[in-house]
Amino acid sequence: MYGFGISHMASGALLIACLLGGQAAAVYGAETSPDAPGSGERTVGAAPRRAPEPLPEHPGNVFVEGEPVQARAPEPLRAGATQWRLLDDQHHEAGRGVLNPAGSVRAAPIELGVLGVGWYRLEFGSTNQPCQAWTTLAVLRRLRAPVPADSPVAVDTAAAWFARDDAAQQKRLANLAALAGVSWIRDRLRWRDLQPQAGPLRDVLTTYDTSAEAHREAGLQVLQVFHDTPSWAAERSGGSGRFAPDLRHVYELGRALAVRFKGRVAAWEPWNEANVATFGAHTVDQMCSWQKAAWLGFKAGDPAARVCWNPTAAVPTPAQTEGVLANETEAYFDTYNIHTYDWAHGYAELWKPARAAAAGRPLWITEADRGTPHLKNPPWYDQDPRLERLKAEYMAQSFASSLFAGAERHFHFVLGNYQEPNGVQFGLLRLDLTPRPAYVALAAVGRCLAGARVLGRWRPAADISVYAFRARPDGVERDVLVAWAEKEADWDGRGRATARWTLPSNLTPLDVFDYLGRSRGRVFPPVLTSAPLFVFLPAGQAQSLPLEAPPAPAPPRERKPSPVVLQAVSPRSAIRPVKDLPWSEAHVYRAGPGQPLELSLNIYNFATNAAAGRVRVLAQPSGWEATLAETRFTLRPLDRFETTGVLRITGANHARDGWVVLKADCGPHGQPALAFRVVTPP
Secondary structure (H helix, E strand, O other), X not given: OOOOOOOOOOOOOOOOXXXXXXXXXXXXXXXXXXXXXXXXXXXXXXXXXXXXXXXXXXXXXXXXXXXXXXXXXXXXXXXXXXXXXXXXXXXXXXXXXXXXXXXXXXXXXXXXXXXXOEEXXXXXXOOXXXXXXXXXXXXXXXXXXXOOOOOOXXXXXXXXXXXXXXXXXXXXXXXXXXXXXXXXXXXEEOHHHHOOOOOOOOOOXXXXXXHHHHHHHOXXXXXXXXXXXXXXXXXXXXXXXXXXXXXXXXXXXXXHHHXXXXXXXXXXXXXXXXXXXXXXXXXXXXXXXXXXXXXXXXXHHOOOOEEEOOOEOOOOOHHHHHHHHHOOHHHHOOEEEEEEOOOHHHHHHHOHHHHHHHOOOOXXXXXXXXXXXXXXXXXXXXXXXXXXXXXXXXXXXXXXXXXXXXXXXXXXXXXXXXXXXOOEEOOOEOOOOOEOHHHHHHHHHHHHOXXXXXXXXXXXXXXXXXXXXXXXXXXXXXXXXXXXXXXXXXXXXXXXXXXXXXXXXXXXXXXXXXXOOOEXXXXXXXXXXXXXXXXXXXXXXXXXXXXXXXXXXOOOOOOOOOOEEEEEEOOHHHEEEEOOOOOOOEEEEEOEOXXXXXXXXXXXXXXXXXXXXEEEEEEOOOOEEEEEOOOEEEEOOOOEEEEEEEEEEOOOXXXXXXXXXXXXXXXXXXXXXXXXXXXXOO
């Protein structure tokens, strides 16, 4: 799943105030070096952390344990409906009653009393037709302490788009995210909305301001992303879905956004999935040059802002990693971000190139899911009940596998109701915010793995997975095991595995919870199923298990960022897609013997003082000859130098796939690099 084209689903008044405008900070000069990235958590702008409570109206019929539960019948409800029944996630009846007055859509809420933790389906009908209409509700285990600010459990809410210009709905989404025990959310921003013309950002409240404020009030940290270019900045790039050709535009945008949202947005992704055709079909060097300019801009506006790698989609590849490292980009991101829609059992092996590209920086998974087919019942696009249950079981499997594979933070995609044209549903909530079972499963993960740090993995038998963590559920340090039995299969083959296995006798379970967060006391069942169990142990006990250590991160590569950025520009006709691994996607330049590749080279100066230097070809494959028309440059602040270049492939034994590496010697401004990949036709 690469695309994310959400329609504007709500409108309303802009209700909350925020500070806008302000002067941007000075850009980096030669004597200034931005803060080196670190692994310490910085809490930016969130309200004082406290355990969340439901809003008074209980949006989405979501309650916490101990509260009396009530729900209204969905509208419209036929007059023939005379009764209701309540079902749990296994379709077992948990209650029934009569409607009074029968079938009235204006009847008082149905009082269901105090229900146990779990997910429920409330059906309305008659004796002959027991389900004429239905809704859902949830009871979550109450969070007895706020989740730590550095907790790895996060969710993509896209609240600014799902609830466009509807501050009240944004607050509901933020509250539902907080109740699920997440620490961070991911939102969406359109550049063209904030800067429809060249010049300052719009000095009015927007849906992005109200959404950021709603999440701040809910105690959540916000990761924001944009992936569009307004027409005035697009020039001849091929439309709004590609990078602005002039990197000064994204530099100025980053600086302005950092100032405007300081204290309300904690981290930024300066594009989304740029390596795939859906979001521009960019080459890796284009992504690196864009990243550098954006990082410098955001840091100029707010040195404390966390600027993430513009996330890539599909399977990570060694070639992509080579491009990131050859362009020396690790100095220009604080976290390395990727998206995954692969099965969780493959994460550790599939992400090996991503861990290398991170170069010791934290790895963030900012979209992750495995979507399920829906029932083609617009506008709800619900899932088959079996798939709903399997998706809920998959939540803990995905988070546990991701943290073992190296993720510092894992954002599930997506909170709100979202389906794609290919017939796949991703949302944890239904159209009216009522929960699907997977939302309740997210809340179980959020509580049980609060502040989790992985200890290791154990596979005691075929199809059994046991992951061990040190975590702080309800603010108390515990070792937490997440255990299940499952085949490495697609949806059709899942949910059928069982395995007899018991905990080692030296372990002392303090609590056991199922995949929806329901307590099982201290009893560990003799048979594991595909529904994960959370086992709380005294801190330190899990280390007695024969745990496989998680994959080691790559050694840190520490470089100082240069305010001088190099950029290659070529006609789109010179760029072709390439598939380096199954289910991967990348784009590269193409040239061949007798077909010279003509490029333009742009050099930008984002320092506060003049920059001068000389650019040279540092490396190229045998049989390739890259030349530049001009090599020396002098640049004033925010100036751009332009020259042309050409790559010629010579000789019969030339390389079929390789990198041309340029380096600029800029004295006190460093030695910025540019490396671009070229393939030749067979």
